[in-house]
Amino acid sequence: MAQQHSSSGNLRPVALIIEDEPSIRFVVSKALQADGWAVHEAETVRQGLIQTGTRRPDLIILDLGLPDEDGLRYLQDLRAWSSVPVIVLSAKDFETDKVAALDAGADDYLTKPFSVKELTARARASQRRRLPQAGPGGSAAGTFNFGTVEVDLISRTVKRQGSDVHLTPIEYRLLITMIANPRKLLTHADLLTAVWGPAYSHNREYLRVYIACLRKKLEENPAEPKHFITEASTGYRLMP
Ligand code: CA
Numbered sequence: 001m002a003q004q005h006s007s008s009g010n011l012r013p014v015a016l017i018i019e020d021e022p023s024i025r026f027v028v029s030k031a032l033q034a035d036g037w038a039v040h041e042a043e044t045v046r047q048g049l050i051q052t053g054t055r056r057p058d059l060i061i062l063d064l065g066l067p068d069e070d071g072l073r074y075l076q077d078l079r080a081w082s083s084v085p086v087i088v089l090s091a092k093d094f095e096t097d098k099v100a101a102l103d104a105g106a107d108d109y110l111t112k113p114f115s116v117k118e119l120t121a122r123a124r125a126s127q128r129r130r131l132p133q134a135g136p137g138g139s140a141a142g143t144f145n146f147g148t149v150e151v152d153l154i155s156r157t158v159k160r161q162g163s164d165v166h167l168t169p170i171e172y173r174l175l176i177t178m179i180a181n182p183r184k185l186l187t188h189a190d191l192l193t194a195v196w197g198p199a200y201s202h203n204r205e206y207l208r209v210y211i212a213c214l215r216k217k218l219e220e221n222p223a224e225p226k227h228f229i230t231e232a233s234t235g236y237r238l239m240p
Pocket of ligand 1: 021
């Protein structure tokens, strides 16, 4: 599951902190929660990989010096199937370590000790970079429009004909995965891996169920979809 519901009903972005030092986990976790994130924690590479699959984070904060394996090893495994933003934390202050982390797929790098304010600012920036470009038909930056649907990618709210539409976290993640790739054919495996994780890449029935939910909530006529298009035996395509 990705976004979780906050008390206001909005979908909070999810951060996963992989760090073995409890005091740093505590400080980073509190700061991110205060900034609107739902936070999960792991202490080892092994726990981190499990939590990445189950929590579906929108951001990963990764320490490089972990007790079971090097954080770089986690990053290399992760990048085989996910492009989720990763901010690396490291006590190491050598140029070569920084270069190795960025080469392995880190998006950003902070050397300990770091300012918590700087970390939360970079966490927010990581999500702005993820937002798709403004959609067709004059969508404002940070929103994506198709048909009578407007998706606000910053507040994570969806309206159809001006009225709020409630999406579950899985429905929302599926929708934004398709919005990030408008008009492009996304295979069943692409979508299943992005939304549920690589262990689910063959569960096509999940997609059938959730695409049907999105059509019911967002299409004018769910029986004749104009936006969530089925490509026979291959996948799906979002037509704005
Ligand atoms: Ca450490």
